[in-house]
Amino acid sequence: MRIPLGARAHAGTAALLAVLTVAACLLLSGIPRTTQASFDEALRRALVAAPAVETDLTVVGEVALREGELRERAQFEAADRRWRGFLPAALRPLIRPGGHMSAKTVSTPVTGSRGTTFVNLGWLSDADRRVDWTAGRRPGAPSTTSVAGTTVPVIEVGVAEEATRAMGLRVGQTRALGDSTHTVVRIVGVYRAVDPGDRAWSHDHDILHVSHVVSPLGPEEFHTTTLMSDEGLAGLRSSGRNLTYRWILPLDERAVSAQDVPDVGAAVAEFKRWPEFERTGTTSYRVITGLPPLLGDFQGALSAARTVMYLTLGGLLAVALGVIALGVRLLTDRMEHTLAVARARGGSLRQVAAAGAALTAVAVGPAALAGYALAFLLPGPVSPVVHAGPALVVVVAVAYAVTRVVRAHRTPLPERRDDLVAARPSARRVTAEALAVVLALAGVYLLRARGLSGDAGQDPFLLLIPVLLTVAAALITMRCYPYPLRLLVRLTRGGRAAVPFLGLTRAARARSTGALPVLILLPALSVSVFAATIAEGIAATQRAASWQKVGAPIKLTSDVDIPADAIARVRDAPGVDQVALALTGRAQITATGERPLAIAVELEQWRQVVGDAPVDLPALSGSASALLSPALGERGTFEIMWLAPAKLTTQGLIDSLPGFDPGGQFLLMPREALPWPAANTLLIKGDVAPADLARLVPSATVETQEQALAAIRADPLTGTVRTTLLVVTVALGLYALVAIALSLVVGAPERARTVSLLRTLGLSDRQAVRLTLLESLPLTVITALAGLALGLGLPAALGPGVDMSSYAGGLPVGDFSPSPLTPVALTAGLVLCALACAHAHQAAVRRRDLGAVLRVGDRA
Structure with missing residues (x-):
């Protein structure tokens, strides 16, 4: 068979298959990229919103002996290089160069203040760029003086503007520090922050502000930390005071990805262990950071978002593959006569199968590449799922085409009559289907009984249960839907009108052509209803959380x-x-x-x-x-x-x-x-x-419920979940409509021959439309009802594993009662689609030549 000639002969069907493939590959590759990009942005916002003292890594050194003192900037810089060398590989790309270093004393009393005034000594490696001197001058080199016959250092320092107001410190004042070992400080300047909003000040809040401590057991205390020059380090001693050194390793928030969260958490834990092996006896070191709790909170919210994404994308993948399989079936049905002739003329089964696979690959392959390429227009990182989706689409389409051709042409010119009797499944098949139903029900019970396992709620069991439930529901629907129809057939058998009897009889026959539409429609409806239900539950809980936070439409609060x-x-x-x-x-x-x-x-x-x-x-x-x-x-x-x-x-x-x-x-x-x-x-x-x-x-602050609701919805993770659910709901709804149309088109030749023959017996156009509706609509309605029921039940079945509280202001999302709009819209859309397809089918049949039907049709 010549592939180009076959492609031209079936250009319409191939074009339809190509459009379906482009849409599927675009969704399967684009949605993971955009969701991952939003996950990364949510993580970056969370890290930027947190104080730098929580996100950065701080190496703290506490001097135990005089030999461990650092008295030059070069010693701090050498230690900084050393600490960065200890960083695990997963952390090194995330730590920005630069940062800063500091040396500070803690709780250093002013001599004679009786424990009410504390002036600590401080040094910042980057003070030149972070503070402006508003009075006096910058501190210089230290000198010495004699106190009670003892030579003590005199360190020039600057004080914050707030300290001049709260503690009465002025330029030119001299203060002796310490109760037993004295150091004298001379105030030579007053400073203020160049940028008070700089996140780095969260490490050095004490240098800008005065701490006012009120204790019920003692007098009130005032604490401030001064600034000294690089030369002042030479006069800074650890004896008689608490001296600590700090090296700030700043986190680059823009370099952190949501995919890196588990590795970053493990790397931070590893980095915090190295001080155990760096004990010198003169200085003890430890690593302080609030990054692990921040990452843990984010990981909890991310886990729920990924769970919803996996569930919805899994359903979207299954439905997209099913619709493409319907398109492949339509293409192979169109090729059936050509392939049968080739087989009868001596063509081998391998040649015939290769021809079907090649024609399918011509229709699907370039379309998959086009959808894959269009996905790269969307923002976001490229994960393995982005590559796997289009590849899986092509493999499944070609494999299904080969399977269909091989089964249809195992022997030349086979005679098949699938339309006369109901198919009887084998005992092995019935056993397998019953086992699938039992496993699905047992899985739901176990999930609710044992809860989740695994890291951060990513339980493979949770992701497997919806698939089993959908398969079980589809099998039950496929096996049970003929029985109520057969009852209706018996009721219409004695009637005078032949159309109801004929239509319901054809609908009640359990033919293989009805299996694929059921396996497509049911997951499409169930997952779309599930997504809409989750989205409405989140929206309602967000509103309740905003009211819980504010307590009124407007709240005015004053101190x-x-x-x-x-x-x-x-x-x-x-x-x-x-x-x-x-x-x-x-x-x-x-x-x-x-x-x-x-x-x-x-x-x-x-x-x-x-x-x-x-x-x-x-x-x-x-x-x-x-x-x-x-x-x-x-x-x-x-x-x-x-x-x-x-x-x-x-x-x-x-x-x-x-x-x-x-x-x-x-x-x-x-x-x-x-x-x-x-x-x-x-x-x-x-x-x-x-x-x-x-x-x-x-004097009051004003909060509103609308502002609180907007703040909850502004979270990137929340927006991602809502957008993903909306896109998947719309896509699956469209796929359901396409599945109905394709299922009618697949059976159109046989249905057209039957209607044409009946028209020779006096069947009117209106009766032909009714016959088509009675044949196709029962399966659509029953499958829609089963899909709606499963979609409404999935949130309750998966309740222990789908925690949406992170996206609803902290309140648990437990109200999964969707408005009637979603099921009514889906059901109405399916019915309207079936009606439109029936009328279109009848319009096509009306143009057929009845004389040709009578000559060619060999069976009524």
Whole structure:
């Protein structure tokens, strides 16, 4: 067989197969790239949002003996090169060059301050570029002086502007440090940060700011850290003070990929172990970083996102391969006469199979390359899945074509009559199908009983169960759908109209042509409904989480009591409908001395503010009742002191309170129990701009439920999951429609011959359309119902393994009750597609020459 001639003869079918292949390869290669790119961006945002002190690697050296002191910049730089040499291979590309080094003393008291003033000595390797000197001059080299007959070093230092205001330090002042071993510092300059927002300042917060420590057992303390020059290192001693050295190895957030998270975590753990082998006796070293917890939190959210992606892409792959197999079947059916003639004229089975494979490869191969190339227009890294998808499409298409041709042409000119009787499956096949159903049900039970295993929830068992469930549902549907139809056939047998009997009889025959559409439609509908259900569940939980966070449409919070006139201005502001007052503060339980957070709210007004929002507000009966947190437990009747004594009676326990997020020990009481009218929180309902409210109460911060919801949805991982679910839902819905159309086209020749013969017996055009619908629509409807049921049940079946709380503000996503729109739209789309295909089929049959049918048709 000449392949170019065959390609021209079946150009339409080959073009359809090519379009299906391009779309499948584009989706299978493009979606993994875009999702991986969004995973990487989410990780980078999480790392950038975290303080540098958590993401960077900090090597801390604590001097034990004088021999371990470093007195020159060159010694710090040599040590920095040494520490970088210890970095594991997985960490080296992620650590930026540069960074900085520091030497600081801790809790160095000013002589004679009686433990109230502490001035620490500090040195930064990059102070020249990070601070501006606003008064005095830069520190210079140290000198010496005599204190009580002892020569001590005098170190020139600079102080932060905040220290001059909070501690009264001035240029020209001299301070003796230490209680026994003295060092004298001379303040020669005042500085401020060039860029206070530089993330590197999180390592050196003490150099910019004054720490104010209030202790109930002693006087209040003021701590600051000064800056010295490189020459000042020579006078910095460890004796009599806590001296620490730090080398900051900064993480390059843009170089970290989500795929690297497990390797990075292991590499950090390995790097933190090397100080155990570097103990010199003069200095002890340790590595400090908050990177592993950050990566662990991200890995948990990423695991759930990948699980959803694998489940949906697995369904998309199965459906795409099934639709392409339908296209291949259509192509081989069109080639059947040509191949049968070639086989009858002496062509070997190998030659015939090679011809079918070559023609399929011509249609599929270039299209797969085109879809694969188009996927590279999308942003994102290239993972093995990107290459595997198109390759699998080509292999499956060619293999299916070879299988079809070999089965059809094992012997020359075979006689087959599949349309007369229902196919009877063999005992071996029935046993295999029953085993698949049992394994699917047992897998669901085991998944819910044992939970997940594996690292970060990536349990292969979880990814296998949906496949087994889909196969089991498809097998049950394929085996059971003829039986209710046969019952309808018996009911229509005695009727006067022949069309219902003929249509339902053809539909009830369990032919092999119905297996492939079922195996395509069912996973397409189930996975699309599953994706839509998960997406709607996430959206609803996100909204509930935003209400849980804010507690009202608008919340206005102040650190001090809001004046009564300001509250009146808020009530009278245009757009404000309801205002509920609340007061929060620390109260003391008289009997135990505990100081829980007390929250006093106007509960009835708060309910009016919330309305029908998805938030549950507690109820209190009586003005002296209270709800306590589990950390406080049942107390019966107790007394608190909150500016004035109040006696309360425990009514019950609550775990949390919307809008306040108290945590730990807290209690809720009605505002009527307060002996004074005060409020520092306003819960507001209305259509008013937050900026307008902020102007009315300058001391307050304003939060809105819409802003909280937008912040939850702005997370890149959340957007990726929602987008992936939407794309897969739309793609699978379109694939389901294509599958219906192709299944009708595959059986079109036989159906057209039957309709044409019946037209010679007086069958009208309207009856022909009804006959086509009665033959094709029952399988479509039954499969659609089975797919919808499976899609609605998958979230509940996979509940222990699909944790979407990371994308819903921390709340568990447990409400998987989709709106009727999705199932109605899918079902209506399938029915409309079946109707359109039936009318198109009838229009094509109407053009056939009945005389040709009577001459050529050999069977009625």
